[in-house]
Amino acid sequence: MTVLDLLGAAEEVHDRAPVVELRGVTRQFPGDPPVHALHPTDLTVRAGEYLSVVGPSGSGKSTLLHLLGLLDSPTDGEYLLDGRPTSGAGERERAALRATRIGFVFQAFHLLPHRTVLENVLLATVYSGVPRAERRERAVAALERVGLAHRLDFLPTVLSGGERQRTAVARAVVARPAVLLADEPTGNLDSASSESVLALFDELHAEGLTLLVITHDDEVSARAQRRVRIADGRLQEIA
Amino acid sequence: MTAVTDRVAPGDRYGVRDLLAEAAAGVGARPGRLLLTILGTVLGIASVVVTVGLAQTAAVQINQQFDAVAATQAVASAATSPGRDGQERALARLPWDAAERAERIAGVEAAALVSEVDLAGADVSAVPVHDPSAPRTSAPPVLAAGPHALEALQGRLQQGRWFDAGHDARGDRVAVLGADAARRLGVQRVDRQPSVFVGDRAYQVVGIVDDVARRTDLLGAVILPTGTARADLGLAAADELHLHVAIGSGPVVGEQLPLALDPNEPDTFTVGVPPTTSRVRDSVQADVSTIFLALGGVALLVGGVGIANVTLLSVLERVGEIGLRRALGATRRQIAAQFVVESVVIGLLGGLVGAALGVAVVVVVSAAQSWTPILELGMVGLAVLAGGGIGLLAGLYPALKAASVEPIAALRGGV
Ligand SMILES: Nc1ncnc2c1ncn2[C@@H]1O[C@H](COP(=O)(O)OP(=O)(O)O)[C@@H](O)[C@H]1O
Ligand SMILES: [Mg+2]
Numbered sequence: 001m002t003v004l005d006l007l008g009a010a011e012e013v014h015d016r017a018p019v020v021e022l023r024g025v026t027r028q029f030p031g032d033p034p035v036h037a038l039h040p041t042d043l044t045v046r047a048g049e050y051l052s053v054v055g056p057s058g059s060g061k062s063t064l065l066h067l068l069g070l071l072d073s074p075t076d077g078e079y080l081l082d083g084r085p086t087s088g089a090g091e092r093e094r095a096a097l098r099a100t101r102i103g104f105v106f107q108a109f110h111l112l113p114h115r116t117v118l119e120n121v122l123l124a125t126v127y128s129g130v131p132r133a134e135r136r137e138r139a140v141a142a143l144e145r146v147g148l149a150h151r152l153d154f155l156p157t158v159l160s161g162g163e164r165q166r167t168a169v170a171r172a173v174v175a176r177p178a179v180l181l182a183d184e185p186t187g188n189l190d191s192a193s194s195e196s197v198l199a200l201f202d203e204l205h206a207e208g209l210t211l212l213v214i215t216h217d218d219e220v221s222a223r224a225q226r227r228v229r230i231a232d233g234r235l236q237e238i239a
Numbered sequence: 240m241t242a243v244t245d246r247v248a249p250g251d252r253y254g255v256r257d258l259l260a261e262a263a264a265g266v267g268a269r270p271g272r273l274l275l276t277i278l279g280t281v282l283g284i285a286s287v288v289v290t291v292g293l294a295q296t297a298a299v300q301i302n303q304q305f306d307a308v309a310a311t312q313a314v315a316s317a318a319t320s321p322g323r324d325g326q327e328r329a330l331a332r333l334p335w336d337a338a339e340r341a342e343r344i345a346g347v348e349a350a351a352l353v354s355e356v357d358l359a360g361a362d363v364s365a366v367p368v369h370d371p372s373a374p375r376t377s378a379p380p381v382l383a384a385g386p387h388a389l390e391a392l393q394g395r396l397q398q399g400r401w402f403d404a405g406h407d408a409r410g411d412r413v414a415v416l417g418a419d420a421a422r423r424l425g426v427q428r429v430d431r432q433p434s435v436f437v438g439d440r441a442y443q444v445v446g447i448v449d450d451v452a453r454r455t456d457l458l459g460a461v462i463l464p465t466g467t468a469r470a471d472l473g474l475a476a477a478d479e480l481h482l483h484v485a486i487g488s489g490p491v492v493g494e495q496l497p498l499a500l501d502p503n504e505p506d507t508f509t510v511g512v513p514p515t516t517s518r519v520r521d522s523v524q525a526d527v528s529t530i531f532l533a534l535g536g537v538a539l540l541v542g543g544v545g546i547a548n549v550t551l552l553s554v555l556e557r558v559g560e561i562g563l564r565r566a567l568g569a570t571r572r573q574i575a576a577q578f579v580v581e582s583v584v585i586g587l588l589g590g591l592v593g594a595a596l597g598v599a600v601v602v603v604v605s606a607a608q609s610w611t612p613i614l615e616l617g618m619v620g621l622a623v624l625a626g627g628g629i630g631l632l633a634g635l636y637p638a639l640k641a642a643s644v645e646p647i648a649a650l651r652g653g654v
Contacts, residue, residue, distance in 0.1 A: 066647050071565070071566060071646050071650075091570060095565070095568050095569065096568060097568075098565075098566060098567070098568045099567060099568020099569075100568070104567075108559075110562070110563040110650065112560055114264070114268040114269075115264065124567050124568075126253055126257045126261070127564070127569050128567070129248075130251065131248065132250060132251050171567075
């Protein structure tokens with residue numbers, strides 16, 4: 001988002017710096033026969049883009065997201081994050097990149113049930129090195145941003161699905177990542193809750209956040225500015 | 240690429256504060272289970288504290304009851320054999336310097352002769368003139384004793400002092416009264432320099448003794464220095480040599496004392512030395528302590544396994560949380576540290592509760608036995624730390640398990 005401010009709103013998308021860049025990235029799972037979860041893939045997501053990857057179950061969406069999120073490593077090819085290759089990074093470096101450059105939103109929310117909404121968001125600031133004095137302020141601001149200022153001290157267990165997912169979004173953006181990766185963010189939500197989360201994504205996109213949303217749902221995918229279809233581990237841009 | 244980590248100020252990185260906060264939250268999340276988890280450690284630590292505490296308490300009681308008197312008192316006298324007239328006849332005489340000879344033996348802390356003095360009808364009173372109209376009461380007996388008798392018999396003075404070697408050597412007319420004798424003679428204060436009369440000789444009272452560990456007949460007697468009794472009252476032979484010896488020195492003293500008294504005829508003396516510091520009782524006690532400590536050790540082991548078990552269970556249950564933390568940027572090391580610290584905190588809690596319980600039991604048992612509870616504070620602190628140590632050991636394997644959780648697999652499930 002800060003990138004946007006620097007470059008100016010008038011600039012064309014394709015001139016902006018790539019945040020995520022896959023060059024022939026492949027993921028095979030060993031087995032008999034080996035599973036080609038992702039065939040050699042090229043993909044570039046530039047700063048401020050809102051990209052959706054849509055495909056049926058088992059098509060390789062989660063595999064792609066895990067690679068982009070540095071939770072998994074490609075068997076072949078190179079993945080550049082912020083223009084820098086990640087293949088040489090060690091475990092600590094990858095953890096640091098996850099903490100500072102990537103925000104995750106999962107289908108199952110993954111909120112700690114015994115921690116309040118605010119504490120769940122604070123958790124992301126702990127590992128990402130947000131200055132200690134700013135942590136609380138930033139977490140509260142992130143929760144205000146997703147419309148949950150009135151739920152700070154609630155336990156996630158008493159929230160609606162939509163509120164839980166918006167808490168997860170606040171946690172994902174509190175450390176100001178370069179890209180937000182969402183895996184089936186509306187998969188566990190009813191249509192009203194889905195709509196609230198998707199509206200939030202629209203707003204974050206409008207504010208300049210780079211989003212990559214993975215879904216099997218065409219309607220969800222249609223909200224994105226740019227769409228990619230995935231089938232049997234192969235990506236195809238939707239015009 | 241290292242730039243990513245270097246950008247963050249050290250104080251803002253995930254540090255000890257964050258680690259402790261996360262661990263505390265993890266431990267506090269399930270209070271009910273926490274109680275069950277620490278139960279084994281609590282029992283183990285408590286039983287060790289109780290064992291050591293009661294052993295310490297009992298040791299002090301035994302010292303008070305036996306050691307101070309039985310294990311440190313010895314007595315020597317001339318051997319006797321039945322004579323022709325059927326009376327026991329002494330085979331030898333204790334030398335007048337028997338006390339000095341005895342005190343040269345290692346382990347002998349004080350020695351003194353004690354003898355009964357035959358008054359041959361002489362009266363003992365607090366007034367010089369015999370008043371025939373006064374009701375006749377039985378006179379207190381007169382004893383002769385050495386200058387170190389107070390130490391040798393572990394006595395305590397109520398007032399004044401014991402006579403010294405100078406009094407003894409010069410045959411000074413001084414006396415120490417037993418508390419009962421003083422009462423009978425109407426002597427209350429020695430600072431007024433009262434006298435008692437044996438026959439028609441006046442003896443200045445220098446002290447009143449009101450407690451002795453042996454020869455309690457001293458309390459009812461007029462005690463003169465041995466030298467004085469020899470000079471004035473014709474004391475012919477000393478009866479007994481009393482010794483105060485160091486704990487455990489009984490056998491050595493028993494061997495050397497007869498030789499010191501008469502190198503040529505050591506057999507003419509009988510020496511009663513303390514039984515060899517009751518080795519039997521000590522070893523029985525040691526066995527009991529060992530058994531209890533072993534039981535405590537087993538309980539601690541069970542406690543440790545309990546913590547390890549529950550921590551492992553909690554790792555399995557919290558796989559989703561671990562995956563999430565990894566996704567949020569936690570390293571394997573940070574995950575491992577969190578579970579180790581959680582386990583240490585659980586162990587410390589167990590140690591704390593166990594030590595408190597143990598102290599309570601020691602106090603209650605001691606109160607029931609009317610003993611003085613003795614428990615070193617350092618040992619209680621050590622018990623708490625031991626709980627933490629058990630937690631540390633118990634947490635290592637679960638922590639390794641937690642660190643090896645693959646985030647992708649972990650995130651497939653829920654939190
Ligand atoms: N760890 C793995 N080992 C073997 N095969 C896997 C593994 N993870 C995923 N796959 C396979 O890779 C393919 C893509 O899976 P995934 O990316 O989870 O699909 P999606 O998220 O689109 O439903 C599937 O055929 C799946 O069975
Ligand atoms: Mg999937």
